[in-house]
Amino acid sequence: MSNETDNDPAIKVDNLSKRYGKLRAIDGVSFSVERGQVVGFLGPNGAGKSTTMRILCGLMPATSGRAYICGIPVASQAHEAKRKIGYMPEHNPLPADMRVIEYLRYRARLREIHGKAQKKAVDEAMEVCDLHRKARRRLIGTLSKGFRQRVGIADAILAKPDVIIMDEPTIGLDPHQILAIRRLIESLRGQMTVVISSHILPEIERVCDRIIIINQGRVVASGTPDSLREDFLPTTCYRLQVAGDFEEVKSKLSAITPHATIEEKPGDTGDDFREIEIIADSDLQISESLLHALADSSSLRVREVAKLKPNLEDIFMAATKRSYDETASPFQRNGTKNASSPKVNA
Numbered sequence: 573m574s575n576e577t578d579n580d581p582a583i584k585v586d587n588l589s590k591r592y593g594k595l596r597a598i599d600g601v602s603f604s605v606e607r608g609q610v611v612g613f614l615g616p617n618g619a620g621k622s623t624t625m626r627i628l629c630g631l632m633p634a635t636s637g638r639a640y641i642c643g644i645p646v647a648s649q650a651h652e653a654k655r656k657i658g659y660m661p662e663h664n665p666l667p668a669d670m671r672v673i674e675y676l677r678y679r680a681r682l683r684e685i686h687g688k689a690q691k692k693a694v695d696e697a698m699e700v701c702d703l704h705r706k707a708r709r710r711l712i713g714t715l716s717k718g719f720r721q722r723v724g725i726a727d728a729i730l731a732k733p734d735v736i737i738m739d740e741p742t743i744g745l746d747p748h749q750i751l752a753i754r755r756l757i758e759s760l761r762g763q764m765t766v767v768i769s770s771h772i773l774p775e776i777e778r779v780c781d782r783i784i785i786i787n788q789g790r791v792v793a794s795g796t797p798d799s800l801r802e803d804f805l806p807t808t809c810y811r812l813q814v815a816g817d818f819e820e821v822k823s824k825l826s827a828i829t830p831h832a833t834i835e836e837k838p839g840d841t842g843d844d845f846r847e848i849e850i851i852a853d854s855d856l857q858i859s860e861s862l863l864h865a866l867a868d869s870s871s872l873r874v875r876e877v878a879k880l881k882p883n884l885e886d887i888f889m890a891a892t893k894r895s896y897d898e899t900a901s902p903f904q905r906n907g908t909k910n911a912s913s914p915k916v917n918a
């Protein structure tokens with residue numbers, strides 16, 4: 573029996589843990605995902621991403637804790653919860669000797685979609701994934717990896733699930749194929765809740781509204797890319813290219829940002845310009861002041877002032893390093909000690 577209401581989040585995970593023998597693969601994981609969001613689910617190898625996703629998809633039971641899809645408890649109402657989810661595993665076993673259209677019809681039958689509804693569902697999924705014209709009658713074994721990924725996504729969206737979970741959807745694809753899959757995911761925004769696990773961080777940063785980072789079985793960060801930047805790397809970095817005496821440059825810049833670190837970057841710019849970095853602990857907007865101060869001097873020339881923004885890779889490194897530092901020993905994952913909780917911004 574369904575407990576679903578439209579107000580329930582698309583996904584709610586409450587204190588979820590999973591042990592494989594003595595190993596705690598995930599340990600007290602909690603988060604929720606609002607409907608229509610595209611969320612990146614990140615973590616280093618072995619962090620517990622696949623374990624969490626498999627529990628969410630009803631493919632494996634948790635040791636403790638609860639997971640809900642649109643308010644439906646996955647453990648006690650697995651069949652109903654599964655109807656709400658489309659899952660694309662990292663290693664998607666597709667039959668090489670079936671044609672795309674045959675395979676999707678077969679997958680629709682497994683989801684109890686028959687007759688006219690089946691034709692409509694298969695046509696629409698092929699249309700969204702751009703398989704209709706180019707690949708509908710092709711043998712899956714003859715398709716490029718990018719097209720095989722599209723078949724996997726078409727399969728996952730066939731039954732118009734509320735939630736679609738994709739494990740590494742762009743792994744092994746060339747830049748054109750990655751762009752095509754990104755556009756496809758973007759076209760799902762607002763219609764379905766999409767959770768993507770990937771190690772391709774620039775891709776995740778481009779496409780996701782929210783990021784959840786898991787490390788050593790625990791959620792260590794959760795928020796929008798901007799809120800995570802503020803939480804984990806609340807620094808400002810300017811990079812300048814200036815020609816002239818470094819001590820003079822330094823004294824001019826120190827007058828504007830007395831507490832910042834000012835360093836000359838090693839490396840050759842190919843001429844008499846040098847690269848200088850200013851790093852401050854707070855958010856600064858000083859491009860104009862920097863330009864004025866340097867232009868004021870007759871012996872200095874400036875040709876570039878750029879404010880650098882930490883990217884998702886920087887955030888990922890900071891979040892997973894912080895939690896790694898806060899975890900005193902690997903024994904904790906076997907449950908012999910309690911780890912201190914890393915900072916999480918839910």
Ligand SMILES: Nc1ncnc2c1ncn2[C@@H]1O[C@H](COP(=O)(O)OP(=O)(O)OP(=O)(O)O)[C@@H](O)[C@H]1O
Nearest residue numbers: 592595596597615616617618619620621622623624
């Ligand atoms: N079936 C299993 N039996 C025993 N240990 C397992 C099993 N599946 C996963 N593990 C272990 O649980 C931990 C979490 O694995 P999981 O696959 O969930 O991580 P992941 O974040 O998805 O990693 P990756 O990015 O490498 O796919 C790892 O230490 C892994 O070795």
